[in-house]
């Protein structure tokens with residue numbers, strides 16, 4: 001039996017009880033902020049999570065670090081602040097728009113999607129086109145996704161596009177998707193460095209055809225390595241209306257769900273064990 005059911009269902013049970021995933025993520029965040037640089041083994045509590053330990057044992061792990069972290073987690077929970085992060089804001093050039101003005105608002109706070117067969121992998125849980133505006137962009141224009149909290153789970157960031165058959169607002173993302181950008185790790189001296197930051201910038205490809213698209217960004221968090229752990233997808237979709245494209249593109253396309261598998265080397269990678277190279281999941285990014 002996989003731990004997914006245990007960890008993730010407690011995240012979404014709405015009781016406010018501190019869950020495994022929640023605690024391990026908060027501890028991970030705190031350790032990252034106060035104790036860590038670069039790639040290191042996961043904090044003990046994250047390892048524990050995958051050793052079939054019942055969650056009620058976590059608060060009793062006998063170190064001061066854990067005591068402080070759990071206290072901090074409890075304080076965050078009491079304030080209704082969720083762990084994790086969400087891409088909530090779009091910018092075009094130097095203009096930054098309001099959170100969820102052009103990005104579909106999800107209903108799972110900033111929690112991840114972990115089910116590889118779910119339609120929620122397209123644009124996140126509860127993210128609807130109705131109520132979301134669509135913004136005009138020029139092919140070649142620079143855009144930025146900004147998060148509520150900078151990405152703090154190691155793993156790649158990828159950006160995808162899918163052309164709507166009609167309007168972006170009416171599109172469910174069931175068509176073909178192509179990738180335009182990967183932000184992967186760099187390796188140096190046996191250490192991997194991930195591009196973990198608060199915003200990600202790229203350009204609308206100049207060779208796509210004009211029309212309305214879903215512009216999707218994904219952080220694939222692999223800090224709890226498969227198969228003991230479960231990788232997490234943090235996803236948001238913006239709605240854009242592209243003009244000025246040449247239409248000469250010939251992308252490699254995938255469907256979502258379906259694009260990501262339990263056998264993908266970038267999904268099964270263990271960043272804590274002999275981690276020398278990495279292949280980001282999904283198709284090759286479009287080149288114009």
Ligand SMILES: [Cu+2]
Nearest residue numbers: 025083084085
């Ligand atoms: Cu998290």
